[in-house]
Amino acid sequence: MLFYHFMHRVVAPTSRAIWRPRVEGADNVPKTGGVIIASNHMSFCDSLVIPLVAPRQVTFLAKAEYFEGTGIRGAASRAFFEGLGAVPVPRSENRGAMAALEAGKGVLDQGRAFGIYPEGTRSLDGRLYRGRTGVAWLALTARVPVVPVGLVDTEKVQPIGTKIPKFSPKALVRFGEAMDFSAHYDRKDVGKARREITDEIMEAIQKLSGQETAGVYNERPVEDA
Incomplete structure (x- = not known):
């Protein structure tokens, strides 16, 4: 938690000053309670941009490898992702997808905001x-609203295959109005409801x-994040 406050009081303002992302609709994110932040996914930096500009802490899942490194580099990686509030999930688990959703539900059950990319x-x-x-499974199981997010130009800020974000163009983060799916909570045709x-x-x-x-569907390339 201490490093999270450091990230948002020091790193976030510095990052916004350097990369100057544009933000629209931040007021659409509920200030309290569990909420799903569902976004398109264009770049590795998406999971950094959203937490840095959101009006409250948003937790994303991250590969466990980011938390398991050794030495100075490993410690820095671990501190960085912990500072963002990321939750480690091993990808080698037999029930990897379900384990990820259950981890997300755990975040939502604590009244926190959980970020997910429905495209996978x-x-x-x-x-x-x-x-x-999976996003619908979370919304129905945790019984929380969903805030849709549209990211624009993040793939230009950090093109796939690059490690260092570029200084231009400015990315745009649009938070849409919260979506309430409470009318679907008790439906019997669960599969159809999720779709x-x-x-x-x-x-x-x-x-x-x-x-x-x-x-x-977008199939996951080998070693993709």
């Missing part, structure tokens, strides 16, 4: 891919990001 992995061609229903909710969330993300839709 980064878009390599700039299109918005079909959402996977409908996910599609509604992806439609809201598309309106915020302006991306072309791919209409298919």
Whole structure:
């Protein structure tokens, strides 16, 4: 928690001054209570940009390797991701996807904000891919609202394959209005409900990001984040 406050009182203002991201709709994020922050995914820096500009702490999942390094570099990586409030999740688990969702539900049950990319992995061609229903599982199981987010130009700030963000152009982060799915909590056709909710969330993300839709799932490239 101490390093989190350092990140947001020192690192965040410095980062905003350097990269000058534009932010719209931050007031749409509920100030308290569990909430899902569902975003498109264009760059590795997405999981850094959103927590740095959000009006409250947003927890993302991160590969466990980021927390397990040794020496100065390992300690720095661990401190950085802990400062962002990231939760480590091993990717080698047999139930990896379910373990990730359960970790997310744990965050939401604590009344915190949890960030998720419904596409599952980064878009390599700039299109918005079909959402996977894990986001709806979280919304229905944790019974929390969803705030859609549209990221614009983050793939230009940190192109895939690069480690250092560029100084231009300025990325845009759009927070949409919170989506309430309480009318679906007690539906019997759970599978259909999850699909409908996910599609509604992806439609809201598309309106915020302006991306072309791919209409298919985005398969995870080997070693992708």
